[in-house]
Amino acid sequence: MNFSLKVWRQANAKAAGEFKTYKVNDITEDTSFLEMLDILNEDLIKKNEEPITFDHDCREGICGTCSLYINGRPHGPKNLVTTCQLFMRSFKDGETITIEPFRAKPFPVLKDLMVDRSAFDRIIQAGGFISVSTGSAPDGNSIPIHKDVVEEAMDAAQCIGCGACVAACKNASAMLFVSAKVSHLGLLPQGKVERLERVLNMVAQMDEEGFGSCTNTYACEAECPKGISVTNIARLNREFLAATFS
Amino acid sequence: MVLDAKIPSGPIESKWTNHKFGLKLVAPSNRRKYSVIIVGTGLAGASAAASLGELGYNVKVFCFQDSARRAHSVAAQGGINAAKNYRNDGDSIFRLFYDTVKGGDFRAREANVYRLAELSVNIIDQCVAQGVPFAREYGGYLDNRSFGGAQVSRTFYARGQTGQQLLLGAYSALARQIGSKQVEYYPRTEMLDLVMVNGKARGIVARNLVTGKIESHSADAVVLATGGYGNVFYLSTNAKGSNTTAIWRAHKKGALFGNPCFVQIHPTCIPVKGEYQSKLTLMSESLRNDGRVWVPKAKGDKRHPGQIPENERDYYLERVYPSFGNLVPRDVASRAAKKVCDEGRGVGSSGQAVYLDFADSIKRLGKDKIKERYGNLFDMYHEITDENPYEVPMRIFPAVHYTMGGLWVDYNLMSNLPGLFVLGEANFSDHGANRLGASALMQGLADGYFVIPSTIGGYLAGESFEKLDTSHEAFKTAENEVKERISKLLAINGKETVDYYHRMLGKIMWDNVGMGRNEPGLKEAISKIRALRDEFWQNVKVLGEGEEVNQSLEKAGRVADFLELAELMAQDALHRRESCGGHFREESQTPENEALRDDENFAYVAAWEYQGEGKEEVLHKEPLTFEYVKLTQRSYK
Structure with missing residues (x-):
């Protein structure tokens, strides 16, 4: 398969960026999207052109490092997969593919397609945890938890922190990310104890980082590679109200 | 050099308890006077950083990823073992210990493995308390599944994402410490050298992967939890960034490398x-x-x-x-x-x-x-x-998939270099020649949550530390070496990419140092690796500058280290003329083609000492004795 790639190139955070067009040829349909970029980069290096910088690590869809805004969608055209799990068979031979970084003010571009998502870390540091120090835990079976509750918590806990929800949102809202953590911990009996402080601290940090407000477009859910549901946002709002008026 | 594993005396069930009681303590009010560097934020590193922060030590934690939550422990799927015996199917700490020693084909230390089995039960409790959503049964109690090498059901799991959930638990505990300023956090920062001062590990030199600047950090102890080196094979289940650099540089500073040829396929x-x-x-x-x-x-x-x-x-x-x-x-x-x-x-x-x-x-x-x-x-x-x-x-x-080998450590998880501790997959300690499924998560968390908080205190309380900062000449020398190496890589400007050399190396390793190994093949591998390494340093092409984001440069440094480690792996595989666990020497097999051990000659840990550029490494042996699990030909028939 042959493709024409329109790729965002930007030397560093301060430089102005621009699209550049590259051709890649003879790509097999089993090649992953990132492997296609690897092949292009090898080509560029041999031609003394700087390779394209992009974040990636596990290449099995779980670490949340890879990003990319492909043809106007975070993680590309397929639902429920990350960019690293996207294969070229999902594109048409001869297609022009546009590749941009995740764009949001709280995610500044560092170089080319690489962005800084440390705002997510700081939101977790503000309250995305259960305050239990090592050594003070009771037996794991001492608190029975209904299977359905654990499954619901797990659905939220699957978030990989990639930031697709923010990139997809016209307001660059981080509500899906924050609500997934608030739900995961707040649903479990262990996490209920500090659920009110948690939601207040996390939302305050989210606002401080400059993420936008949620206007219920559900674009975040549509683009989430892990299928995190917007019902978590509803739960976040309830918890936030409860915390505000308590 | 005499390798002292510092295994406590007494019956195996009470070794750890007695040992902990014997270790010196640092009083709560004194802990803030000590600083600890932790490199790596997988299960071992994140749990260690969180736990040491909770105790009140000043901790600096580093990872090359853009967030601690992305370390490759995140990708572990199946589960974590613990000897809870919730299933009433005959499990016990002793049975988990027995299965692990046998599964490792009798090439691990009994005392370490017993401690691991003992701590396994505490890990589950800790993780549940942090909010890890382990699978439950309808009654609300924890569910289990079975894993290879065991006839009991002792594996706890969170769907097929157990590693992710455990790592997020450790990451959240770490985040809490970072938020309260007890731990300083350095993501996108890669350790490039270990700094020794007066015979003690006192700091690291690291590269900020965003600015490209070389920075030094000093401390009273350094903990490496930087994972395994499976990417020496190019193709592996490891993350693309997983590398040997931290432990390899420490090895070149004198830390012994234990059983480098033990690789899990x-x-x-x-x-x-x-x-x-x-x-x-x-x-x-x-x-x-x-x-x-x-x-x-x-x-x-x-x-x-x-x-x-x-x-x-x-x-x-x-x-x-x-x-x-x-x-x-x-x-x-x-x-x-x-x-x-x-x-x-x-x-x-x-x-x-x-x-x-x-x-x-x-x-x-x-x-x-x-x-x-x-x-x-x-x-x-x-x-x-x-x-x-x-x-x-x-x-x-x-x-x-996994490397059982790694830096040699004693019972305290300290390497032969005073003040350098090594945790998780980066050390060689608990899995012998083959790791059982669902035991890597267990080891990472046992090391980080429960072992290092006790043993590092024992070290710090027992030593006196001169005041020191990064203006010390040892840091300047190390920084200069790191900078020179970077300049050298950028100056070669040859014809082939870093990935090309990595792929070539991977092919040599898979063909000759992979699932089946033999003497001629290993000798051939050694000479091919040397030739490839020479060619790399003549002909690799790394574009760009040192002081900017430069992913090719990052890769080049890692592949250069793999090219050195690969030779030591082949050397170790060549010297071990027996088969055991994942190390299969074709010359040593039973009539049914099973791995045939040679306990008389090889019941030891091979710990290799670096001698300098181009010199053969020196082998030290730590004999292994088996008092509780009888040495037998392993059988699963």
């Missing part, structure tokens, strides 16, 4: 396809609970699997190992797969694959139950191969 991975494949994807061992492994009985049978009738299939694991069946340990399952493929009975277009078939389980339990247990794995398989595993059996083949 995992039996159930998605087979290789095409030349530009960049990594291999694991299909969790837990699948072998419900999947049956088979190949056609006849050679070269190219029929669609659905057209091969039952009596023309060879369920070879069930046939050869009736008592463990599909749940034999990984090394045994991998070798068996290689054997049937070598016989010409492999499937798929390359003939380098076997079937993992769920048809019987789907018939017995229903598709929904299988989906509940393994849904995400089935989806991942479908995505990668474009085949639906609910309808067609999976095709799988062994792939490099």
Whole structure:
């Protein structure tokens, strides 16, 4: 398969960026999207052109490092997969593919397609945890938890922190990310104890980082590679109200 | 040099308790006077950083990833072992200890393994308290599944994402410490050298991967939790960034490297396809609970699997190992797969694959139950191969997954360099020559949550530390060496890319230092690696500058280190003229082609000492004695 790639190139955070067009040829349909970029980069290096910088690590869809805004969608055209799990068979031979970084003010571009998502870390540091120090835990079976509750918590806990929800949102809202953590911990009996402080601290940090407000477009859910549901946002709002008026 | 493992005396059940009582303590109010550097934020590093922060030490934690939550522990799928015996099926701490020593083919230290089994129960409690959503039964109690090499059900899990959930637990505990300013956090920062001052590990030199600046950090102790070196094979189940640099640089500063040739080749991975494949994807061992492994009985049978009738299939694991069946340990399952493929009975277009078939389980339990247990794995398989595993059996083949070898450590997890501690996959300690499934998560968390908080206190309280900052000449020398190396890599401006050399190295390693090893092959590997290394330093092309984001430069430094480590792995494999666990020397096998150990000559840990550029490393031996688990030929029949 042959493709024409329109790729965002930007030397560093301060430089102005621009699209550049590259051709890649003879790509097999089993090649992953990132492997296609690897092949292009090898080509560029041999031609003394700087390779394209992009974040990636596990290449099995779980670490949340890879990003990319492909043809106007975070993680590309397929639902429920990350960019690293996207294969070229999902594109048409001869297609022009546009590749941009995740764009949001709280995610500044560092170089080319690489962005800084440390705002997510700081939101977790503000309250995305259960305050239990090592050594003070009771037996794991001492608190029975209904299977359905654990499954619901797990659905939220699957978030990989990639930031697709923010990139997809016209307001660059981080509500899906924050609500997934608030739900995961707040649903479990262990996490209920500090659920009110948690939601207040996390939302305050989210606002401080400059993420936008949620206007219920559900674009975040549509683009989430892990299928995190917007019902978590509803739960976040309830918890936030409860915390505000308590 | 005499290797003192500092194994406590007394009966094995009380060694750890007595040892902890004997260790000196640092009083709570004094802990803030000490600083500790931790490199790596996987299960071992994040849990250590969180726990030491909670105790009140000043901690600096580093990772090359953009966030601590992305360390490759996140990708572990199947589960974590613990000797809780919640199933009432005869499990105990002693049985987990026994299974692990036997599973490791008698090449691990009994005392370390016993401690690991003992701590396993505390880990589950800790993780539940942090909010890890382990699978539950309808009554609300914790569920278990079975894993290879065990006849009890002791594996706790969170769907097929156990590593992710455990790591997020440790990451959240770490985040809490960072938020309260007890821990300083340095993501996108890569350690490039260890700094020794007056014989003690006192700091590191690191590169900020965003600015490219070289920075030094000093402390009273350094903890490496930087994972394994499976990427020396280029294709592996490791993340692309996983590397040996931190432990290799420490090795070059004098830390001994233990059993470098012990590599785990995992039996159930998605087979290789095409030349530009960049990594291999694991299909969790837990699948072998419900999947049956088979190949056609006849050679070269190219029929669609659905057209091969039952009596023309060879369920070879069930046939050869009736008592463990599909749940034999990984090394045994991998070798068996290689054997049937070598016989010409492999499937798929390359003939380098076997079937993992769920048809019987789907018939017995229903598709929904299988989906509940393994849904995400089935989806991942479908995505990668474009085949639906609910309808067609999976095709799988062994792939490099984990390295049991690593820096040599004593019972306190301290290397032979005072003040340098090594945790998790980065050390050599607990898995011998083969790791059992669901034990890596256990070891990482045992080391980080429960071992290091006690043992590092013992070290710090027992030593006096001169005041020191990064203006000390040792830091300046190390910084200059690091800068020179970077300039050298950038100056070569040859013709081939870093990835090209990495792929070449991977091929040598897979062909000659992989699943089957022999003397001529290993000797050939050594000379090929040397030649490739020379060529790399003459002909690699790294564009860009040092002081900017430069991913090629990052890779070049890592591959340069792999090119050195690879030779030591081959050397170690050559010297160990026995088969044990994942190390299969073709010259040493039983009549049934099983690994044949030579306890008389090789019941020791091989710990290698670096001697300088181009010089052969010196071998030190730590003899292994087995008082509680009798040395026997391992059998899973």
